[in-house]
Amino acid sequence: MSQPEQPWWRGAVLYQIYPRSYLDTNGDGVGDLQGITRKLDYIASLGVDGIWISPFFASPMKDFGYDVSDYCAVDSVFGTLDDFDRLLNRAHGYGLKVVIDQVYAHTSDQHAWFTESRQSRDNPKADWYVWKDPKPDGTPPNNWQAVFGGAAWTWDARRQQYFMHNFLPEQPQLNVHNPDVQDALLGTARFWLDKGVDGFRLDAINFAMHDQAFQDNPPWDPTGRTITRPFDLQRRVYNQSRPEVPGFLERVRKLTDEYGDRYTVAEVASDDPLPTMRTYTRGDKRLTAAYSFDFLYAPTLTAKRVRRSQGNWVGSIEEGWPSWAFSNHDAPRCVSRWYDGAERPRFARLTNALLLCLRGNPILYQGEELGLTQVDVPFEALQDPEAIANWPRTLGRDGARTPMPWKRAAPHAGFSSVEPWLPVGPDHPDLSVGVQDEDPDSVLNFTRKLLEVRRGSPALRWGDVEFVDGPVSLLTMIRTCEEETVTCLFNLGAEPVEIPESADLCGTVLSQTGSTIDLQARTMPPYTFVILRR
Structure with missing residues (x-):
């Protein structure tokens, strides 16, 4: 079939x-x-x-x-x-x-939509971007941080409000709500x-x-992680991946x-x-x-x-x-x-x-x-x-x-x-x-x-996938569909590995790393692969 x-x-x-x-x-x-x-x-x-x-x-x-x-x-x-x-x-x-x-x-801050939106609080596109009043002390509305560093908020004097940007200040956030x-x-x-x-x-x-209640993001423990910007110190639960x-x-x-x-x-x-x-x-x-x-x-x-x-x-x-x-x-x-x-x-x-x-x-x-x-x-x-x-x-x-x-x-x-x-x-x-x-x-x-x-293999294009256990550095994938089964073995490590008996090596070699793999000996040199069809 x-x-x-x-x-x-x-x-x-x-x-x-x-x-x-x-x-x-x-x-x-x-x-x-x-x-x-x-x-x-x-x-x-x-x-x-x-x-x-x-x-x-x-x-x-x-x-x-x-x-x-x-x-x-x-x-x-x-x-x-x-x-x-x-x-x-x-x-x-x-x-x-x-x-x-x-x-x-987001768009550019030079997009016509933003040019209009920033003119006033009551123009036709006033609500096309994410605007928010400052806190009483003048600071940004919440603690959200931008991907490229610094607060995710920039002050705009015309509207007397902050606008939101998850990336650069020149990339104001669209209000996709x-x-x-x-x-x-x-x-x-x-x-x-x-x-x-x-x-x-x-x-x-x-x-x-974004979260329309503008709740603060919770902190994220930096232990064991590389921190390059304040963005890395928050769990971004309120300014991304919203329901x-x-x-x-x-x-x-x-x-x-x-x-x-x-x-x-x-x-x-x-x-x-x-x-x-x-x-x-x-x-x-x-x-x-x-x-x-x-x-x-x-x-x-x-x-x-x-x-x-x-x-x-x-x-x-x-x-x-x-x-x-x-x-x-x-x-x-x-x-x-x-x-x-x-x-x-x-x-x-x-x-x-x-x-x-x-x-x-x-x-x-x-x-x-x-x-x-x-x-x-x-x-x-x-x-x-x-x-x-x-x-x-x-x-x-x-x-x-x-x-x-x-x-x-x-x-x-x-x-x-x-x-x-x-x-x-x-x-x-x-x-x-x-x-x-x-x-x-x-x-x-x-x-x-x-x-x-790959183009000639239905199994590789859209077939199912399962794995065979083996040495730590050996990846064995089995791709299957009704028409064929393809076995893909990869030694991702710097040392030779033995192919376990559980991996079926029957079939025609579709591709491999040169001619360095001895399938009969069931060994694979470092950084090699073989793809078999049966």
Whole structure:
């Protein structure tokens, strides 16, 4: 019996593009939409199912596009709406789906909505943002802290009130409790759906609503934790993950369902994200998937961590569907975070193979297919406001946002003809697409082969998952569907391991780390993997 037809997004692999750093075509040192369009043939050659493009909307760029001043306009640094239409049409011509960010928790302080809202307490948009009177002593309304440091409140002299911001002061908090705000946000979503986009990543969506009683957040014991900002000293129970958010998400889902199969994935960053992720994706009336942070800031990669994270999403589809990333534009690249040895390409093959074997939606971050390393950006070259404000205690985001390397011998590795907005990693030209394209054993060509394996395997795309016990560093996953069974073994440690007799090694090898694994001897060298189909 064949599997029932699946929606396109279930098990799909997405390729995340940070447009500022992909390809600069107009010589200003910043990537643009035309740069993405120019490289769609390369993206299609990877074998991914679609792309997710980080924000390219009109913005003063205080937080590099996550401070939106017009949801329905393209910022001039990235191009025009016509450029986006051409990108979308060409991507669809390659069979690639296109997912874009939507930022519903806040706007830029230069958005027309906020410009009107701050003028008075009785204008038509007076209640579109979160305003609150000061305490009698003039201090902010409560103790809520902003992600980037300092109080989550800024005084506005025109209204004689504080406005709330969970991030920068230039990112005022939308009052998504207000039905008119919800209507306006859904209107912007419809604008992009009418153009033909295939889905949305909802940025920081658990920040979209706040406790309307404005209660103080309780303190959080810092013992055993790294503290880089006051935000880390609170349990954020009143300014995020509020119980009213799912009602708005049901409105989002109702809208996207008008357009057929559309992928809607929630970004949920919190102290205890799993219950919120389940709530946002449960059933068929909310979002289709949740974006997991389990690996993005993890200091180590262990079999226990993978089993715990993947094990949270092994039930029926009705419980929700996970999306996985090991690296992104906010987190240090995993090959640098998890490995500090001489065989980084080997480790990159291991992590890419593991990501592509997980049940859910793997999301490859640009350059991950090359095994790019994290760049140590000096303080004087930093652009990230969080990194600058909290230097040197924060991880910073710039080191994962550096330009994509295309050609070894070209200026700035082929990214731009001028000095780019962030420096090219010193080892990145040698890891460039041009170099790896010519090497059949490169991380790039290995990743292409792995994507082909996943694309041809119903078990890997949407099958069930279970685990086999074994040595601490050995991860053994069994992916099954009615058509096939795939066994995936990963030695995530620095020492050889024996494969237990309980792991069935029968079947055809779909992929492995070179030819170094002796299955008959049931041993695996360090940082190796094998994938078998039976």
